[in-house]
Amino acid sequence: MAHKMRCLLLAAFTLVATRALCPEPYEAVKSKCYYLELEEPRQWDEARTRCQELDGDLAVIHTCDDLGDLVRHIHMSQEEAPFNFSFFVGGTDRGDEGAWYWVDGTPMNMGLPYWGQTDGVHEPSGGEEQNCAELNKNNRYYIHDGECEKYAFALCQYGVVAKL
Numbered sequence: 001m002a003h004k005m006r007c008l009l010l011a012a013f014t015l016v017a018t019r020a021l022c023p024e025p026y027e028a029v030k031s032k033c034y035y036l037e038l039e040e041p042r043q044w045d046e047a048r049t050r051c052q053e054l055d056g057d058l059a060v061i062h063t064c065d066d067l068g069d070l071v072r073h074i075h076m077s078q079e080e081a082p083f084n085f086s087f088f089v090g091g092t093d094r095g096d097e098g099a100w101y102w103v104d105g106t107p108m109n110m111g112l113p114y115w116g117q118t119d120g121v122h123e124p125s126g127g128e129e130q131n132c133a134e135l136n137k138n139n140r141y142y143i144h145d146g147e148c149e150k151y152a153f154a155l156c157q158y159g160v161v162a163k164l
């Protein structure tokens with residue numbers, strides 16, 4: 001009996017430990033809190049401002065596990081970006097072409113399995129024209145560079161400490 005009780009407590013503790021408690025409107029994806037902001041598509045700076053209003057920032061994706069979990073979450077939440085809009089995330093090479101950083105100041109991982117390809121050409125491929133990172137709707141939500149002035153939905157993450 002005591003043993004069974006201990007197992008139940010352990011199971012409950014494990015659930016709490018691996019699943020974040022997220023404030024509204026964020027949703028827990030394992031230990032992270034994300035919000036797919038589908039009110040309206042915005043330019044990258046405005047998308048960032050919207051996330052910061054919600055005590056977060058555009059999402060920063062440090063590991064391929066996080067990217068996989070996030071993409072699975074987008075599909076499963078049935079909130080895939082409507083129309084052809086992608087999701088902006090918190091990566092940019094604005095001001096230093098080719099040097100991609102997350103808004104928390106960490107360098108972005110380059111290449112596979114983070115960045116996608118367009119017609120066999122590895123992303124990022126937009127040079128000076130495209131300086132803001134998105135999860136590309138038309139390429140299974142791999143990371144692409146896009147114009148910061150284009151319109152996309154904000155993918156917010158709670159608790160990101162902004163350095164940029």
Ligand SMILES: [Ca+2]
Nearest residue numbers: 127128130131
């Ligand atoms: Ca660029």
